[in-house]
Amino acid sequence: MLDLVADDTLANQIKEICGENVKKCYQCGKCTASCPLAFAMDVKPNQVMRMAQIGLRDVLSSSTIWICASCASCTARCPLEIRISYVMDALREIALKENIPPKEPRIPLFHKIFCRWVGWLGKLYELGFIMEYKLRSGQWFNDILMGIKMFINGKLNPFPTTSPNSEVVRQLMEKTSQR
Amino acid sequence: MKVAYFPGCSLHSTGIEFDISVREVCKAVGIELEEIEGWICCGATSAHATNHLLSLAMPAYSLALAERMDVEDVVAPCAACFNRLKHTAVLCQDKATFEKVRELLPIPWENRLRIRNLLDLFVGMLEEIKPKITKPLSDLKLASYYGCLLLRPPHICQFDDPENPTTMDELLRACGAQVVDWTHKTECCGANLTIPRSDLVVELTYRILKSAKTAGADAIVTACPFCHLNLDARQADVHRVKGEIFNIPILYFTQVLGLALGIPAKKLGLRRHLVDPFLIPTLRRR
Ligand code: SF4
Ligand code: SF4
Numbered sequence: 517m518l519d520l521v522a523d524d525t526l527a528n529q530i531k532e533i534c535g536e537n538v539k540k541c542y543q544c545g546k547c548t549a550s551c552p553l554a555f556a557m558d559v560k561p562n563q564v565m566r567m568a569q570i571g572l573r574d575v576l577s578s579s580t581i582w583i584c585a586s587c588a589s590c591t592a593r594c595p596l597e598i599r600i601s602y603v604m605d606a607l608r609e610i611a612l613k614e615n616i617p618p619k620e621p622r623i624p625l626f627h628k629i630f631c632r633w634v635g636w637l638g639k640l641y642e643l644g645f646i647m648e649y650k651l652r653s654g655q656w657f658n659d660i661l662m663g664i665k666m667f668i669n670g671k672l673n674p675f676p677t678t679s680p681n682s683e684v685v686r687q688l689m690e691k692t693s694q695r
Numbered sequence: 696m697k698v699a700y701f702p703g704c705s706l707h708s709t710g711i712e713f714d715i716s717v718r719e720v721c722k723a724v725g726i727e728l729e730e731i732e733g734w735i736c737c738g739a740t741s742a743h744a745t746n747h748l749l750s751l752a753m754p755a756y757s758l759a760l761a762e763r764m765d766v767e768d769v770v771a772p773c774a775a776c777f778n779r780l781k782h783t784a785v786l787c788q789d790k791a792t793f794e795k796v797r798e799l800l801p802i803p804w805e806n807r808l809r810i811r812n813l814l815d816l817f818v819g820m821l822e823e824i825k826p827k828i829t830k831p832l833s834d835l836k837l838a839s840y841y842g843c844l845l846l847r848p849p850h851i852c853q854f855d856d857p858e859n860p861t862t863m864d865e866l867l868r869a870c871g872a873q874v875v876d877w878t879h880k881t882e883c884c885g886a887n888l889t890i891p892r893s894d895l896v897v898e899l900t901y902r903i904l905k906s907a908k909t910a911g912a913d914a915i916v917t918a919c920p921f922c923h924l925n926l927d928a929r930q931a932d933v934h935r936v937k938g939e940i941f942n943i944p945i946l947y948f949t950q951v952l953g954l955a956l957g958i959p960a961k962k963l964g965l966r967r968h969l970v971d972p973f974l975i976p977t978l979r980r981r
Contacts, residue, residue, distance in 0.1 A: 533747050552883045556895055583892070586740055587883035588847035592857045599848060608744050622891035630741035638735045640704035649890060658893065662928050662969075666709065669967045673708040681733045684756055684801060691799050692749040 523571030529610055530568060534602040541565040547590035547600045553583050558619070561590055561600055568603065576611040580604075582620035622653045635686050638679025643672050698768045698816075699761040699808070700728035703776035704736050710773065710920030712964025716949035717772045717813065719963060723956045724824050726816065728770065731761045737771075737779040740887050751792070752799045754783040759804035768809045770816060772949070774844040774919035775886075777812045778852065784810050785851050812845060814918055814948060815854055818862050821869055829957045831871025834977050837951065838875050838912035839863040840903070842922045843883050857881065863948055867916060870955035877910035879903045884925040893932065900925050901933045904941045913975050914944045916951055923947065928969050944972035954981055 527538050547561040548554050554561065557580040567575035575581070581604055590600040611618065618624050626649055633645040646663070650656050666672045679685075706714035721728050734757040743750035758780065761769050771777040787793040787806050797804055817824060841860050849857045860881065864874045882903055885896035903926065907915050917923050927945040934940050945968060953963040960981040965972045973979045 552899055553885075553895065555898075556892075583888070583895070585843075585883055585886045585888055586744065587843040587886070589843070589881075589883065591848040592846075597850075599850075601848065605743055605747060609746060612745055620891070623888070624745070626887065626891045627741035627745050630739070631745065634736045634738070634741075639707070640736050640739070642704070642708040646890065653891065655891075659890075662931065665969055666928060669969065671709050671711060671967055673711070677704070677707045679733060679735045681735050681756070685735050685753065687801070688749060688752045688756070688799055689746075692746055692752060 522569065526568055526571045526573060526575075526610075530603055530606045533606040533609055534599070536599050536603050536606070538565055538568040538598070538603060540596045540598055541569060542596065544595060546593050546595060550589040550593045552587060552589065553585055557583050564607070565598070565600065565603070568607070576607060576614065576616045577619055579619040581607045581611060582618055582623040622655070625649070625653055631689065635689050636682060637676055638682030638685050639677050641676035643674060644676060696725065697727040697729060697766055698770045698811070699764050699766045700730045701734055701757060701761070701769055701771040701776055701780065702730065703771060703773040705773055705775075705920040709924055712967045713772060713920055713923070713947045713949065715962075715964040716947055716953050719958050720949045720953045720956065723953070723958060724817070724820065724827065729764060729766070731757055731764070731769070733760055737776045739775055739779065743779070743782075748795065748799070750779065751783045751786060751796045754780045755787065755796050755804055755806075756800055756802070758783065758806070758808060759800055759802050761808055762805060766808070768811045770811050770813060772813045772918070774812065774842060775921055777810065778844040781810045782851050784808070785853075812854065812918070814845070814862050814866065817952065818865055821865070825869055828870060828955045830955055830981070832951065832955055832977060833871045835872040835975070836875055836911055836913045837867050837872045838877050838907040838910060838915045839867055839880060840907075840915045840917045840922060840926075841881050842917065842919050843881070843886070845918055846881060863916065863918065866948060867951060870951055872951065875907070875910040875912045877906050877912065879906040884922045886921045886925070889921075889925050889929065893929070894936075896925050896929060897932050897936050900929050901937050901939075904930065904933060904943055905939075907943060908941055912943065914946050914972065916946050916948050918948055930970055942970055942974060944968060944970050944974060946972060954978070
């Protein structure tokens with residue numbers, strides 16, 4: 517017989533990270549209707565909510581959790597005031613912790629390299645960060661023309677700006693990743 | 696009026712003309728900006744997308760540094776930084792969250808400063824600014840573009856109406872410009888997906904540019920370096936992919952205000968945009 521008992525583990529993990537209760541969702545679909553990126557997602561935001569409610573962990577390998585741009589249109593409009601964008605954040609955090617292979621690997625790679633550069637310098641050195649991302653993602657050639665134009669217009673600072681407190685950033689990263 | 700200034704990382708690089716124009720305009724209207732010494736990156740999307748607690752702790756450290764200064768307000772012109780700083784300040788009103796974050800910081804923090812964005816500050820002092828507007832931009836039609844991070848989520852930003860904001864419209868009208876009615880003033884540009892998934896950003900920016908053009912705007916005005924990058928620098932890609940040429944200049948609201956205050960265009964960083972603002976005849980004379 518098909519086991520239809522919902523598993524609360526995922527819903528509880530989400531609540532633990534961001535405080536949101538996915539069980540409140542009654543599937544009105546307003547989040548999906550508001551989402552500017554729903555057209556590119558494999559699981560739509562309201563479906564993400566349902567999967568999280570009943571504990572379908574496949575949601576952690578959806579493209580959706582990475583494609584979501586955190587615009588919070590969903591959050592602004594949910595009639596039950598569920599902060600769906602925070603749920604998306606929590607799902608990403610869980611997926612990373614559990615080493616779930618991401619369907620959109622370049623997006624978490626982007627976040628990882630971003631955080632590493634900020635950890636080094638305390639501030640983001642955009643040019644260095646972008647160059648490393650381009651090298652490691654294999655997207656080396658797109659945007660070269662745009663980059664050159666921006667460089668000529670003085671919009672890509674060739675020199676890193678640093679904070680004297682970069683050590684603090686590393687400590688914060690260290691302490692928060694242990695939890 | 697003296698405020699603590701949190702420029703954020705973008706304003707040293709891709710958003711440099713925002714920083715330049717912010718400093719010029721604040722000087723002109725009598726806001727003294729004192730940069731927070733030793734500030735660190737707010738963590739942006741990459742911190743909150745991967746580690747919730749870190750995304751609160753990073754802004755909290757810079758806010759703690761600002762508490763050592765003689766100020767009540769922290770100003771972050773970048774909409775993304777504003778959003779992250781305000782997230783920290785608001786979510787840490789919850790005692791348990793506050794304690795968790797405070798424990799992580801190496802210096803004391805009380806969470807007592809107000810986080811402001813510049814639009815809010817300017818509109819609050821509009822009556823003082825109006826008499827200083829000596830060069831109104833009367834033949835300019837502008838689309839005010841708020842994007843996401845100034846407005847949403849509303850329980851954090853607590854700024855204007857999230858569905859139909861009017862603060863920037865009010866400022867632009869005070870600058871003498873006409874403000875068009877358009878459909879995409881609060882739509883998302885795709886933000887940092889511009890690097891890993893530029894195809895999606897091209898789609899979203901296309902819709903925004905198209906709406907502004909249909910409404911008859913000469914330029915789009917923004918308050919966010921992400922939005923600026925996507926709408927300005929991606930116009931060439933929009934042309935390549937969609938076959939439509941827009942050539943709509945994207946301006947920061949501080950540049951528009953600066954021009955209206957009579958500050959010369961070259962002091963406001965207008966030449967740094969990829970889509971040339973001097974395509975608009977009115978601006979060529981500035
Ligand atoms: S808007 Fe809220 S209640 Fe409606 S489907 Fe989305 S999460 Fe559920
Ligand atoms: S926050 Fe994410 S899921 Fe919500 S509307 Fe924006 S892109 Fe869609």
